Amino acid sequence: MIGQFRTIFTTILVFFLLAGCAPTIVDSNLQPQQAIYENQPPDVMSDIQKELVTVTVQYYGFDGVRHQGQVVIHKGLEQDIKKIFNVILEKRFPVESVIPIAHPTIQKKGPYGLSSDTNNTSAYVWRPIVKSHKLSLHALGLAIDINPRLNPYIKGNLVLPPNASYNPLKSGTLVSNSPVVQEFKRLGWEWGGDWKQGTMDYMHFQKIDKKTEAWIQTYRND
Numbered sequence: 001m002i003g004q005f006r007t008i009f010t011t012i013l014v015f016f017l018l019a020g021c022a023p024t025i026v027d028s029n030l031q032p033q034q035a036i037y038e039n040q041p042p043d044v045m046s047d048i049q050k051e052l053v054t055v056t057v058q059y060y061g062f063d064g065v066r067h068q069g070q071v072v073i074h075k076g077l078e079q080d081i082k083k084i085f086n087v088i089l090e091k092r093f094p095v096e097s098v099i100p101i102a103h104p105t106i107q108k109k110g111p112y113g114l115s116s117d118t119n120n121t122s123a124y125v126w127r128p129i130v131k132s133h134k135l136s137l138h139a140l141g142l143a144i145d146i147n148p149r150l151n152p153y154i155k156g157n158l159v160l161p162p163n164a165s166y167n168p169l170k171s172g173t174l175v176s177n178s179p180v181v182q183e184f185k186r187l188g189w190e191w192g193g194d195w196k197q198g199t200m201d202y203m204h205f206q207k208i209d210k211k212t213e214a215w216i217q218t219y220r221n222d
């Protein structure tokens with residue numbers, strides 16, 4: 001009898017292992033209403049929030065386990081984000097976490113989740129450009145930052161997140177021939193790792209196309 005149970009148990013176990021049914025860790029599972037509208041600074045613009053969508057994505061963490069997260073992005077970039085995360089998943093490019101700024105986990109780190117000391121991947125954040133009053137493309141949902149601690153923003157002595165460093169050999173780091181960077185570029189995104197003039201923003205990707213160009217000008221005076 002015990003032998004039979006053991007055989008059945010082993011069969012079930014082998015089935016699940018072969019079928020790749022390892023559990024997915026849910027990092028974020030907010031309602032779109034929560035992800036877009038909750039825990040936002042008072043000066044946030046509802047006209048912009050109306051253009052945002054929440055995209056559920058999957059990825060492998062640095063623990064080698066599959067995770068589920070969410071990206072809040074401009075609705076015009078929803079399909080791009082799905083395609084990029086397909087590459088991230090297929091190539092097993094490790095991502096620490098993908099959690100919207102509105103999530104309580106991120107809010108705990110600073111007011112409105114604006115702490116730069118993070119390794120979380122996120123897109124929409126209501127904030128200006130670093131050391132500027134101009135609205136960031138993140139505030140319009142047109143940019144995403146990936147694994148910030150491995151892919152820092154570097155301008156002279158300023159490094160964000162604090163104490164981060166860029167080592168192209170480390171897993172989770174973005175380099176120009178990385179399939180993830182290639183997929184972004186194929187879809188028409190610009191990479192901050194290609195920027196010159198003393199500013200490098202390795203975590204950062206942005207996309208401005210004909211459809212969003214005029215819309216952006218209504219919010220940014222440049």
Ligand SMILES: [Zn+2]
Nearest residue numbers: 143144145204
């Ligand atoms: Zn960025």
